[in-house]
Amino acid sequence: MTSLPRFDEAWEAACSLARLAAREGRDVVLVRDLSGQATLLIDDRGDAEPLDLNSDTAVALREEFTDKVHPFAGDDPVQVASSVFVPEMFFGAPELIVLQEREQNGPGQVAVLERTVVGGDWAAIGAEVEQQPARQTRRVAFYGFKGGVGRSTATTVLARNLAERGHCVLVIDLDLESPGVSNLLAEPGATPPHGIVDHLVESAVGNADGLELVARSSILPPEQGNGEVWLAPAAGTPLAGRPYDYLAKLNRIYSDLPADEPGGAPRPFAQRLEDAIAACEAQVEEKGRRPDVVLLDSRAGIHDIAAVTLTKLCDQALLFAVDNPSTWDGYRMLLSQWKLRPDRARALRDRIRIVAAMFHSAGDIDRLNTLRRHAYDVFMETLYNLPDDDYEEPFLPVKGEVDDKPYAPVPILFGNDLVGLDPLRSRNWPELPFVRAAYREFVDTVEKLVLDPYEDKS
Template sequence: MTFPNDPVRFDQARPLAQAVARSAAATGVDVLLVRDLLGRFSLLLDDRTGGGVDQSQADAWQEQLVASLGRYAAERPLLLASGLFQPDALLASPRAADEFGYVPGPGLGRISWLDNTVVGEDWAKVSTPAADSDGVRTSRTALYGFKGGVGRSTATFMLAKHLADQGHCVLVVDLDLESPGSGPLLVAEDQLPQYGIVDQLVESALGNEEGLDLVAPATHVPVKGNGELWVAPARGRGAEGTEYAYVDKLNRVYADVPAHGLSGFADRLEAAVRACEDAVAQQSRRPDVVLIDSRAGIHDIAAVAISRLCDLALLFGSDNGQTWAGYRDLFTAWRSSGQAPAIREKLRMVASMVPDSPDRPRAEYLESFRDHAWSCFSILYDDLAADDASGFNPSPEDDSAPHAPIPILFTLELVGLDAASTPGWEGAPFVQTAYASFLKTATNLMIEGPR
């Protein structure tokens, strides 16, 4: 196999493969565009559709793939369904999706897309959480930040207490496994449950998760009225007299292998959250609200938390280049996978730690944040003509749009605060002022649902 003198790179390969796929589909044949774990492409042509495929035509497409893709052409760059033992295992795979931006007209074949990745595949699998066995669906909200250090865990603490004080039964699930945050904020170490989320993930891979003690009532937070606040920490306290090998467990939780009726890591994580909800229900009542404190970054835990586990995702960020570059990459992936319409209306942007200084007044900061957020979110919005109101493309000034910032104000008193040893800190006037808008808006979104 010979390669072009000017090497083709990863980003260039997909549009080149798409061009050949469209050429084939123009003859009426259905095409599956497949990318393997190394990023190489092959085309599977369903020569049972349309008028079939002439062998000389197939040879020409294969030569075009090899010539244009270089090292990004798979070892077998073109396959015919008639030559495979079970072609529908690929052509009708539930993982295959219609190619984004391609609409087959009369006489044209369909183009589907199947992307194989080592990690991160769940960013492109957007779904709504299923109802419980009794038909009731708990409201789940994920709190996520592309970068760490944006106050996500503190905001989780504040929102959890606020909801519990309103009489709700609240469960906080700490999924920041590499750097547990909300668990230590809410529960004293000696009051942790014996096991944590990491134990549920490890044991469920062996079908050994039955009977794990996974949740505990919050100890650092006095709750008013008949509200309740429960915590499912990332790590437990372990059995007395036994070393708690947290790192050894963490090294195994992401294994994406089918086990005991669960198809992989995403299913195990979803089952873990459900097990925590069931544990609260067994000890008290079913949670009204679940807050998922997600891992930061473009990580598999965040992918599952946002794409599959929640009804609402609060995306935290500061007005800087790192925040917007990260979210732009993430939104671009959703758009290219065709998931933009399914994901965008359950997202809301949180402007965390909003400053107020003579050099940059708060109003000026929030206006800049909103404009940058709108620029990012436009990737997920529909491309519409000026007079077309049929799609989803809110204006920059729309306060109910996903890009509209929900502010959490910066206050110097919170810097370096040891919350666990400072009882009642959350009730201080400066804290209440900083979080007032966030608590009101987030609560309305969770109770009424994203608009």
């Protein structure tokens, strides 16, 4: 009995056949649907006559595609643009990943279009990465491939330290499926009546006006200067007697939405999340002043919230890492998606930084160098040595230089006192000496990353 190709083998065969189909000079798009089945679309719109799918060449291609890609071949695996309703939805999709550029008087372009539920936004890096307009408010994302690495605590510590310097800070809890930072920043019941999920579900039906999305945090005592910390939680705290079904809302927020009116632009999830963040920023400004810094506490793992946050919503991204194989395998898998778009991967790599989370050896420089080498290896495999790169990143900085490469880890020290820390018992826990010591280098480094380009505006 002949064994059928598995998922990866079938996809490799489909890509090879797509390149074969492009040899005649036509552009092709390989579409992979939610079940992993592939369909090859051939752009015949520039031909004098539509491509005949009953021709010997087309029939042979269809039979070979079915034979080599089955069971991951679509029901009608080879189609042409002239027979597809609104072909621009495929050939002009912004999330296309180009595998082969069009050559003059040569093969056509080969592109891939992934129709996914989770993970598609890791590769769908929009042009806004390169041409993103300068924001007045600096946005910093906190992300970890693995959970439980102290991401939310670090967000809170940095928010308070920035506020102590007189800045207005907004913290947004984007860990919608496992909210946590709200408990560190607000007393029980002191969060606003609405959260990020409320904006996402209400704006989907044009009903977001009047939502109360932000509240002043109690993490910074009022007497400490003119700094401010604001919180936009994942979930709100409804008024007594009013229903609040968080799970029902969560189940309805991730889909893209059609245009509000015929001929309008669709509303992808990334844009909806951007609108929610912008609404929170606007409310802080209405209640006091425009936030100087927005800290985005992102969802961990392979999730579209994380993908959108890192690729589209932030100016600086902090990637939390514990030095173990699962962490580096995870980052290697995710960052390799950016390698599919080398021009934009170059823009992304300049705004990320590795954080050595819960680092146990404060004085062990060798262990920190080992973590740095592991981070370097992942970055070199995924984000450096890209096509048209005219240099290689050095592993060691020139003597006397500050090591500020993205793969240079910023340590957060770990101590036994942090294990039993209960932030709810005292709002002054960030002032404890062992907390200050653990986060000193992290806070100093990240403050420079965040504030130096903006100091003249603060």
